[in-house]
Amino acid sequence: MTLPNLSETIDPLECGDPDRIADLASLRALLACDRLELGGGRDLVPVAGGWIEPRFRWPMRTGQPRLQQLIRHGAEGAHSINASKALALILDRIACDHGDSGANLVRRVRASRQRIAELAAHRLSEPDGAPDFLTAEQALIFGHWMHPCPKALSGMTLPEERAMTPDWRGALRLHVLSVRADLVETTGPDLATDLPGMNLEAGAGRTILPAHPLTWDRAWRDPQIAALVRSGDIVDLGPAGPGWWATSSVRTLWRGDSPWQLKVSLPVTVTNSRRVNKRHELLAGAAMAQRLCNLNGRFGPLRIVTDPHWMTLRLPGRAESGLELILRQNPWRGARGGKVMQVAGLVAEPLPGRASILSQMVAGHDPAAWFETYLDCAVAPLLRLYDATGIAVEAHQQNALLDLSRGLPCRCDIRDNQGFYIADDMADATLRAIPQLVYPRSDCEDALAYTLIVNQVFSVIHRMALDGLLSEDRALARLASHLTRLAVLPGHGGALARRWLTATHLPAKGNLLTQLGGVDELLIPGERAPMIRVPNPLPAHAAGRVLADVA
Numbered sequence: 326m327t328l329p330n331l332s333e334t335i336d337p338l339e340c341g342d343p344d345r346i347a348d349l350a351s352l353r354a355l356l357a358c359d360r361l362e363l364g365g366g367r368d369l370v371p372v373a374g375g376w377i378e379p380r381f382r383w384p385m386r387t388g389q390p391r392l393q394q395l396i397r398h399g400a401e402g403a404h405s406i407n408a409s410k411a412l413a414l415i416l417d418r419i420a421c422d423h424g425d426s427g428a429n430l431v432r433r434v435r436a437s438r439q440r441i442a443e444l445a446a447h448r449l450s451e452p453d454g455a456p457d458f459l460t461a462e463q464a465l466i467f468g469h470w471m472h473p474c475p476k477a478l479s480g481m482t483l484p485e486e487r488a489m490t491p492d493w494r495g496a497l498r499l500h501v502l503s504v505r506a507d508l509v510e511t512t513g514p515d516l517a518t519d520l521p522g523m524n525l526e527a528g529a530g531r532t533i534l535p536a537h538p539l540t541w542d543r544a545w546r547d548p549q550i551a552a553l554v555r556s557g558d559i560v561d562l563g564p565a566g567p568g569w570w571a572t573s574s575v576r577t578l579w580r581g582d583s584p585w586q587l588k589v590s591l592p593v594t595v596t597n598s599r600r601v602n603k604r605h606e607l608l609a610g611a612a613m614a615q616r617l618c619n620l621n622g623r624f625g626p627l628r629i630v631t632d633p634h635w636m637t638l639r640l641p642g643r644a645e646s647g648l649e650l651i652l653r654q655n656p657w658r659g660a661r662g663g664k665v666m667q668v669a670g671l672v673a674e675p676l677p678g679r680a681s682i683l684s685q686m687v688a689g690h691d692p693a694a695w696f697e698t699y700l701d702c703a704v705a706p707l708l709r710l711y712d713a714t715g716i717a718v719e720a721h722q723q724n725a726l727l728d729l730s731r732g733l734p735c736r737c738d739i740r741d742n743q744g745f746y747i748a749d750d751m752a753d754a755t756l757r758a759i760p761q762l763v764y765p766r767s768d769c770e771d772a773l774a775y776t777l778i779v780n781q782v783f784s785v786i787h788r789m790a791l792d793g794l795l796s797e798d799r800a801l802a803r804l805a806s807h808l809t810r811l812a813v814l815p816g817h818g819g820a821l822a823r824r825w826l827t828a829t830h831l832p833a834k835g836n837l838l839t840q841l842g843g844v845d846e847l848l849i850p851g852e853r854a855p856m857i858r859v860p861n862p863l864p865a866h867a868a869g870r871v872l873a874d875v876a
Contacts, residue, residue, distance in 0.1 A: 341449060341677055347442035348408040349392075350467045350674070351475075355415055355434060357389045358473045358837035362857055372414040373421070375399030377406070386862035387797060388787030389470055412438070423841050430473065430840045437474035441467060444476070444492050448676055456682050458662025458726075461670025462572040462579070463491040464682060469722075470674075471780075472596055472836040478575075480593035485539055490575055496568030497578070499587075500541040502534045502648075503527045503560040504638060508553070509534055511636040512611055516652055521583050522566020531560075534636060536648055537576070537589040538564065544592075544647045549640050559638075573669060573723050574741075576600045581659045588632065588651035596836070602649035605760040607635040610651055610742035612759055620710065626728075626735060627706035629718070630654050632742040653740065657726075664730040665738060668703075668781055669722035672788035683785070684792040686729050692794040693803065695733055699785060700807045702727065702737040707777060708811050712818025715751030717769040719744025721776040722784055746772050748817070770821055771832040771856060778825060779833045779859060798866070805866040826867040830858035 340346065356379060360367060370377040375398045381390035397406045397414070406414075416434060420427045444466050454460035468475025478486065487493040501523065506514070509532045517523045517533040527533045536544070544550050545561070553559040569578040569587070576591035590601040610632030617629050634652040637645070657665050671683040687695050703725060711717050718724070718739050728736040746769040747756050757763050764772075786800040811822040825831065835855035842855065 343442045343446035343449065345408070346445045346677070347438045348412055350441050351434060351438040352408045352412045352415075353389050353392065354468070354470055354475050355412065355473050357471055359415060359419075361471075361833070361859055362835050362837040366860065369398075370415060372397075372418050377411055377414065378403075385787065385790065385797060386860065387783035387790070387801070391791070426841045430837075433474040433477045433479075433840065436479070437468070437477040440476040440478065440492075445676065447493065453675075453679055456664070456666065456685050458657045458665050459570060459579075460661070461666035461682055461726075462570070463494050464670035464673040465573055466492070466676065467674045469596070469669075469836075470784075471833065473840055475596070478593065478595050480591075480599075481539065489537075489539060489571055491571045491573055494570075496570050497538055498564040498568055499523070499535040499566055499578075500538045501525060501562040501565045502536060502541070503531045503562055504534045505558045506530050506532045508558060508639050509636060510639045512634040516585075516634055516636060519584055520566065520587075521580060525562065525565060528560075534638060534648065535587070535650060537578070537587075537591060539593070540589055540591055540648065547647065549643075550638070550646070550648075573667060574600075577653070579655065579657070579662070581657070581662055583655055585634075586653040586655045588653055590645070590647050590649045592647065601645065601647065602635075602651055604644045604649070605762070606743055607637070607649060607651060608759045609745060609762045610635065610653075612756060612762075613742060613745050616716075616756075620714070624709035624713065625706035626702045626737065627710065628656070628736055628738045630656060630738050630740040651742070653742075656738065665726050665728045667723055668725045668727065668785065671727070672722065672784045681788055681792055683788050684794060687789070687792075687794055690732055692789060693799065696785070696789065696795055696800055696803060697807075698733040698735070699727065700782075700804065702734045704777065704782060704804075704807060705811060706737065707739075707773070708814065708818040708822060710818075711748075711769070711773060711821070712814040712816045715748035715769070715817070717746040717748070717773040719746070719772055719776045721780040724776070725781055744772075744776070766817065770817075770824075773821070774825060775832045775834055775856070779831050801862055802866045805863050808863070809867065825861070826863050828861050829864065831861045832856045833859045 356370065359370060378396040378398060379392055380394040380396065382393045384390055395406050395411045396403050416431045420431045448466055481489065488495040489497050514532055517535055520535060523533060523535060525533055545554060554561065567580065569580050572579050575593065575595055576589050578587040578589065588602065593600055614631035614633035617631055621628050630653060632651045632653045636650045638648040640646045657663060666682065671686065673681065675681045707718060707720055719741065720739055724739055724741045724744055726738040727734045745762060747763045748766050748769050749763050752763040782804060786797055789795040789800060790797040805826060808822045808826050812819050814822065833856065835857040838855040
C-alpha cells in the first residue's frame with residue numbers, strides 16, 4: 326500500500342483552500358448518510374471496482390468521527406485517495422445504482438459542494454462576528470451533517486442569494502402591496518402597521534400586504550395575480566422600510582426592533598423541500614398559540630415562541646396564493662438579538678483555525694456544569710410537557726435556542742409552528758380539524774426522539790467532544806443520568822425516557838432516502854420523511870439497577 330498524503334486526506338478542515346474544504350465537508354456528510362441509510366451501518370463503502378475504507382482518528386457514536394485516511398481497495402490493490410476522489414467515486418455509484426433519482430441527487434450534491442466552496446472563500450476573507458443571536462443564525466456554512474447535500478439551494482440567482490440568505494449575511498427590504506381589502510385574508514387587518522416602515526397609507530377600502538421581494542418577483546407572473554395587478558386590485562408600492570435579515574431557515578426574517586418575525590412563502594427549494602407556507606400551517610400556528618399561551622414556565626425553563634397571526638392574498642379556487650405571511654413572536658430584541666443562540670449555530674463546524682461558537686460560550690465555565698444546565702433547559706421541560714399534555718415539539722437544532730445571557734444556559738426557546746405533534750388520544754375536535762397536527766403516539770414519539778435526542782442533544786455532545794471540552798463518554802453518562810431521573814414521570818413522558826435509555830436503536834430522518842425518492846418533503850402525506858434507525862449509545866451508560874427501580 327502506498328503511504329497516504331496526509332496533507333490531502335486528514336480531517337478536520339485544517340487547510341485554507343476553499344475547494345478542499347468543500348470536498349471534505351461534502352464527503353463527510355455524504356459518508357454519514359450513505360452508511361446509515363443505504364449501508365446498514367457498514368464500515369466499507371462500495372464503489373466501482375472495489376470499495377473505500379474510511380479510517381477515523383477515533384470512534385464516535387453521536388456524530389461523524391474525524392477522518393484520518395481514505396483507502397481505495399480494488400483489483401490493483403489498496404492506496405490512499407483524497408476527499409475529492411472519494412466524493413466522485415461515491416457519487417458515480419449513486420448515479421449508477423439509482424437511475425434518474427440518483428442523477429438528480431448527484432447534481433444537488435455537486436451544487437451544494439460548490440456553494441460551500443464559494444461560502445468558505447467568502448467567510449475566510451472576513452472575521453467571525455461576536456457570538457450573538459444573528460451570528461448564530463448566519464453560522465451554518467456547512468449545513469446539516471446528516472444531509473447528503475447540506476447546502477443545496479435552488480430557485481435564486483446568485484445576486485439574489487447574496488442579498489437574501491444568511492450565508493452571505495445580506496439584508497433585504499420588504500416589498501409592499503396595496504390590496505383590495507376583501508382579497509386579504511388575515512387574523513388582524515392592521516397587522517402590517519406593527520412592522521417597521523410599514524405604517525403606510527393603503528387607500529380607502531384597501532390593506533397593506535408585505536411580501537418578500539423574491540416572492541413578489543415570482544408571484545406577479547402568476548396569471549391570476551397578474552390579472553389583479555392589471556385591474557388595480559393589487560397596487561405595487563415597491564420596496565419600503567428598513568432591511569431585514571434572513572435567519573438560518575432562509576425564509577424567516579428578523580429585525581431587532583420589530584415585535585414580529587416574518588415567515589414568508591419563498592419559492593425556493595432548500596435541502597428537502599420548497600419553502601412555502603401551507604394553509605394548515607397558518608391555522609396550526611394560530612390554534613397552538615392559544616393553547617400554549619399559559620404553558621410557558623410550567624414545565625421548567627422553556628419558552629415556546631408562537632406564530633399567532635397570518636396574512637395572505639385570497640385567490641378563488643386555491644388553498645394558497647404563494648403570498649402567505651406568518652407573523653411570529655419576536656422575543657429576541659436589540660441590535661443583534663442578544664445572547665440567545667440557536668443550537669445549530671452553536672455546534673456548527675467552524676472554518677479552519679477558528680473556534681466554534683459553542684466553545685466560545687463554554688469558555689470560562691466548567692464544561693460538565695454547562696452541559697448539565699443545558700439538559701435542564703433543553704430536555705427535561707420538553708419531556709414534562711409531553712408527559713402532561715401530549716404535545717411533542719420538533720426540537721431539532723434550528724428550532725432550539727439557548728439563552729446564554731448569564732453564561733450557563735438558563736432557558737430554551739422553541740420556535741416553528743410546522744413542528745407540532747399532538748398525540749391523538751389527547752386532542753380535541755378543534756385540533757383534529759387541522760390537517761397534519763394530530764398524530765398517533767408512535768409518530769409523536771419518533772419525532773421527539775429524533776429531533777430532540779439524535780439531532781439536537783447528540784450534536785451538542787459531538788461538538789463538545791470534537792472541541793475537547795467534554796468527552797463523549799462523560800456526556801453520554803450525564804445524559805443517561807438525566808433521563809433516568811425523568812423516567813419517574815407518571816405518563817408517556819416517563820415511558821419515553823425509559824425507552825431512550827434501553828432501545829438498541831433510535832429513529833432518525835432519512836434525508837438521503839428522501840432525496841432519492843424525488844419527493845418534496847412538504848408533499849409527503851403527513852409531511853413525514855422516511856425514517857431510519859440509528860444505533861443508540863445510551864444503553865451502555867444507563868444504570869440497570871436504577872432503571873429497574875423506576876420501571
